[in-house]
Amino acid sequence: MKGPSLARTVRLGVSSLLLHKLRSLLTTLGVLFGTSSVIAMLAIGEGASEEAQEQIRQLGSRNIILRSVKPREDFATGQQTVRVVSYGLTEDDLARVRDTFPGVSRVVPVREIFEEVRKGDRAMNPRVLATLPVYREITGRVVAEGRFLADADLDVTANVCVLSDEVASYLFPFESPLGQTVKVGADYYTVVGTLLARVRPQSDAAPAGKSTAEVFIPLETGQKWYGSIQVKLRAGSREMEEVELHEVVVEADSAENVPLVASACREMLTRNHPQGDYEVVVPLELLLRAEATKRIFNIVLGSIASISLLVGGIGIMNVMLATVTERTREIGIRRALGAKRRHIVMQFLVETVVLSVGGGLLGVALGLLIPIIVEATADMRTIVTPSAPLLAFLISAGVGVVFGLYPAARAARMDPVEALRHE
């Protein structure tokens, strides 16, 4: 064993720091908040991006969603006398995509019916979607009870419907909705199935301002009863719209073909819909964009973290420089009693590292606590990856070494004779 053991040096450092408890505590605060914010922000960022990616995945990474969008007023058909606003995707568009585009495996049309859904005195306004049975498969929805729409329903234009979890639990809070009837607009529909709840979509992948409450009815039934012209009641005014198809979900045969199909759809729609009454949502693109966003987010977080740790480190260095000056006498004594320069370096370095690691440990504890609080209060998902606390801890120890070296070197460079004379 050469010289004092590390354990003894650490013990000595701790006892020196405990001599000035408040000062030591205040000094660690910079590193404490630095590390805790790193962990908390990484956890929140990771949670948010995970959530976003899951939503996008639910939309189907092989899917391309074409959606009708009401054009801006000045672009619409013009004269006030025309009472019916006509826009959106058409059966022709659907047929063209389905029949002529390479790389497309399935296409499913969706019509939206703007009607209220009631059960007894409970009413709500979910999206009522008239579509084909294959819709469930393409969009990855999962049946909770009963079944989804079936081909047989289409053949007989049956008045059946499938409720999303939200609708089912609102309209039928105490019983199973299966076999019961709900009223959509003026007609009664028999509930044949319910769907599992999905993660609450919030990104641009979901149409803005629309809830996730959904009621599915067979496409044929929708067409038969509601036609393509619908009256929409808005605050104070009524509007008639003619929209053939509100949404077309295009499934590419592989993820590689998604960009190809997407650009083909865009090109086709640009040509046929110069008024821009459509939008194309490509979950895969969103996914990629989300990943890029996450990368930027991580870089920003990383910079904030390094700045706060830098500030914390400078704070520690400042205090250690003051400590070294204050303890000049002690350094002189230790040197006179046989301490080598490296012993002095070690002593002050260990003290600095104890400070910063102490702050780092407290910071890790606080940083692990924050995501729990956020999750409990703010309804946000957080994910603490095991590497985050470890990384934060190692960085705080590194900060201690980097910012402790200079004060320690300064302590060791002192001339013993002068240090002993220091008052």
Add this chain to the structure above:
Amino acid sequence: MTDGVAAPVAELEQVTRTYRMGANEVRALDELSFAFGRGEYWAVMGSSGSGKSTLLNLLGCLDRPSSGSYRIDGVDVSTLDDDRLSEIRSTKLGFVFQSYNLIPQLNVLENILVPLFYQDEPPADGLARATRLAERVGLGNRLEHRPLELSGGQQQRVAIARALVNHPTLILADEATGNLDSHTAMEILALLDELHAEGRTILIVTHEPDVGERAQHVLRLKDGRIESVVRDQNPAPAVAAVR
């Protein structure tokens, strides 16, 4: 040297130490040659500026001469590097300072142990040694006390125990009684007498005539040179008279 028992503990040859003070060069020690024999008890006296502190710093391996050479316990230390000097300090020298110079955050026992702390191979019986020394200087019941809880005399006893813990070949005392009242000072000097009687080599730097008179030999310096040397001024030193 005169008794010729063994090689001197400290031996200086033509040692000069100069300081630069502004434009002037001050010769604190001027070609000093002298030898301190083993087991001797020397008082180094002189007015301030005579070079006695410089001599102490050199012998304490805290400073290096500008020219000349000197040996501690037979080792030429004038050319050693910082680490080797530190080793000599921790193994061969014991320091007693005017202002005690205990480390405030350590207790009595820990303070006594500091010199061993820095040895490359600390003795296994360090703790027992320190405890025994604390008892010997009358602080066996205050091992856990911090320096600030002790009186000046007690602190200086701790410092003496600390100076003894590494079994030094040379004990250097710098105005060891300067901060103490006369009664306590006498106690400390009695302790030094005891150590001398045990055969330890002691060198005390002082400007107080009372202290100088207690020592076996006196070396007077003036302007960095030897002014006078008085040997065996007390043929029968008052060993263990006071305790």
